[in-house]
Amino acid sequence: MKYFVPKEFKMGKEVVFDKMDTTFLKLLDELRELVGEPLIVNSSYRNKLYNKAVGGSENSLHLKGKAVDLRCNNGTLRAKIVKHALNLGLSCGVYNTWVHVDNREFQILYVG
Numbered sequence: 001m002k003y004f005v006p007k008e009f010k011m012g013k014e015v016v017f018d019k020m021d022t023t024f025l026k027l028l029d030e031l032r033e034l035v036g037e038p039l040i041v042n043s044s045y046r047n048k049l050y051n052k053a054v055g056g057s058e059n060s061l062h063l064k065g066k067a068v069d070l071r072c073n074n075g076t077l078r079a080k081i082v083k084h085a086l087n088l089g090l091s092c093g094v095y096n097t098w099v100h101v102d103n104r105e106f107q108i109l110y111v112g
């Protein structure tokens, strides 16, 4: 990857980079390139137990390593992330302080 390093992908304190889907990681790197500023990964791969503990949905793409939550506190960055992610074919869930980005078969955009 050009922009991200393995330790940025954590489940709690555990580095879970090797559990991430490689196609998704490639797209995430492209997203970072297009956005043109650092992206902070709040959440990436989660196992079932962890996903439940943080209130993730049962069929969350986080369980497959095909999703990340990117920290985002301002509207300009949020708009950039969503625009470029959608252009790359990724799906987005927009929240107040983060944007959920995943790679699913049928693209969606939602506000959480």
Ligand SMILES: [Zn+2]
Pocket (backbone or CB within 6 Å): 043, 062, 067, 068, 069, 100, 101
């Ligand atoms: Zn998420």
